[in-house]
Amino acid sequence: MKSSIRISLRNGERIFVNGAVLQVDRKVSLALLNDAIFLLESQVMQVEDATTPLRQLYFIVQMMLMNPAEMPRAIELCSKHLQALREASESAEILSGLRAVENLIVGGRYFESLKTIRGLFATERQILDSVREEPPIRAA
Incomplete structure (x- = not known):
């Protein structure tokens, strides 16, 4: 039981x-x-807080939980967003986390996927902060 x-x-x-x-x-x-x-x-993220790629993914998965009637559309959007994140990311930690998220979603374990995504927010923040700090490349 x-x-x-x-x-x-x-x-x-x-x-x-x-x-x-x-x-x-x-x-x-x-x-x-x-x-x-x-x-x-x-645990609910407001739309105005979905300001980064991983936060947008969190919001999409959250919608799967909150609005089961829209599940097919949300799954399609989630799949496209995951693919775009995989193509754009060079971080081994982010890529590993995205694989875990995808496996959890395929298994119908949406709540656990949200927890995994939240665990990646700090890494994403570090990556975004480091990109902002890099000086622009100058042409010779």
């Missing part, structure tokens, strides 16, 4: 479960007793 997942929510907090948005009006603890796809409000 699969163990339940216990979630504690504060007054006014939202949780996204299988595409439904639930908001509580008081502090509450929930037990999810079967398989459910969920995101806590604190």
Whole structure:
């Protein structure tokens, strides 16, 4: 028998479960007793925060969880975005992470893929910061 997942929510907090948005009006603890796809409000990225390639990937995968009705379109967009990231990246850590993300998504493990993507944000930030610091190349 699969163990339940216990979630504690504060007054006014939202949780996204299988595409439904639930908001509580008081502090509450929930037990999810079967398989459910969920995101806590604190894990939800707003569109204006999807400002880098990996954050955009996170947002796309997040939409898969939050709007299952649009899953086929989101999967297609995710596949294209993953391909573009693989072609643009030279970082072994990013490339390895993208392979893991793709395998998790293919396996239907979207929540775990979000966790993997979040784990790559610091590396992406370092790469983007180093690119900004490099002086432009001058022609001879």
